[in-house]
Amino acid sequence: MPEATDTNAAFWKSDEHIAQWVASADERERHRRDQRRLLAELLPLDQQAAFTFIDLGAGTGAAARVVLDAYPNATAVLADFSPQMMDEGAKALAPYAGRYRYVELDLAHGTWPEAMPAQVPAVISSLCVHHLPDDRKRSLFAEILDRLTPGGWYLNYDVVAAGDPVVGEAWERAGDRRDPAAAEARHHRTPEQQRRYENHVRYMIPLAPQLQFLAEVGFEGVDVYWKQLDAVIYGGRRPLLGATR
Numbered sequence: 001m002p003e004a005t006d007t008n009a010a011f012w013k014s015d016e017h018i019a020q021w022v023a024s025a026d027e028r029e030r031h032r033r034d035q036r037r038l039l040a041e042l043l044p045l046d047q048q049a050a051f052t053f054i055d056l057g058a059g060t061g062a063a064a065r066v067v068l069d070a071y072p073n074a075t076a077v078l079a080d081f082s083p084q085m086m087d088e089g090a091k092a093l094a095p096y097a098g099r100y101r102y103v104e105l106d107l108a109h110g111t112w113p114e115a116m117p118a119q120v121p122a123v124i125s126s127l128c129v130h131h132l133p134d135d136r137k138r139s140l141f142a143e144i145l146d147r148l149t150p151g152g153w154y155l156n157y158d159v160v161a162a163g164d165p166v167v168g169e170a171w172e173r174a175g176d177r178r179d180p181a182a183a184e185a186r187h188h189r190t191p192e193q194q195r196r197y198e199n200h201v202r203y204m205i206p207l208a209p210q211l212q213f214l215a216e217v218g219f220e221g222v223d224v225y226w227k228q229l230d231a232v233i234y235g236g237r238r239p240l241l242g243a244t245r
């Protein structure tokens with residue numbers, strides 16, 4: 001069971017943790033290229049369109065950079081609460097100078113700073129929503145809907161929990177066959193690795209309630225657009241004739 005105390009903010013604002021996270025990021029990203037690209041392709045925007053999009057919990061901009069590549073006239077607003085991740089992002093985003101800006105935003109709370117755009121045609125997030133408690137996931141989805149222009153899309157690439165232990169075992173079995181070191185690592189975590197794991201899974205929930213939250217707050221076209229084991233891309237769009245919430 002994860003620690004009762006929410007260590008998420010301390011975790012993402014730790015120099016030591018961010019240094020470790022960044023050092024291993026390229027290796028993780030090698031396995032995510034197709035998913036990152038698909039998320040960009042799902043946006044219903046003309047490839048030459050000049051538009052602004054928001055990346056929530058953007059980190060170093062791994063998702064935003066792929067969207068910026070796919071839409072050469074787009075600009076990104078990257079929101080995050082970790083100064084360390086934003087500093088690292090400034091390095092990774094150097095080739096995109098003039099096409100992005102960071103805004104400090106704590107997604108655990110519902111106050112979006114004025115520096116956030118009032119409305120955009122696309123909001124994305126990746127590997128961050130699972131760090132938020134369930135009621136906050138739901139209220140965040142409502143805030144995202146408000147920030148979207150009618151017909152605008154929200155897409156989230158994230159990891160989900162299995163709702164059934166049999167399913168969880170199947171995911172683990174297949175994952176371990178692909179990456180035998182994963183099983184070994186799971187059984188021999190250092191205390192630090194255990195803390196990192198607990199922060200990772202603290203608020204992770206199955207896919208179905210997250211789709212339900214999206215539909216309940218007023219998104220349409222809600223679906224899981226890609227899935228492999230515990231990794232998913234889900235989302236939906238703001239109805240064309242205004243929010244129906």
Ligand SMILES: C[S@@+](CC[C@H](N)C(=O)[O-])C[C@H]1O[C@@H](n2cnc3c(N)ncnc32)[C@H](O)[C@@H]1O
Nearest residue numbers: 012057058059062081082085106107108126128
């Ligand atoms: C696993 S990283 C993912 C970063 C990036 N989206 C990606 O796909 O590589 C999680 C990110 O979420 C951010 N994050 C976690 N909790 C947050 C919160 N409450 N408010 C804002 N950002 C948060 C962290 O600072 C970190 O940059």
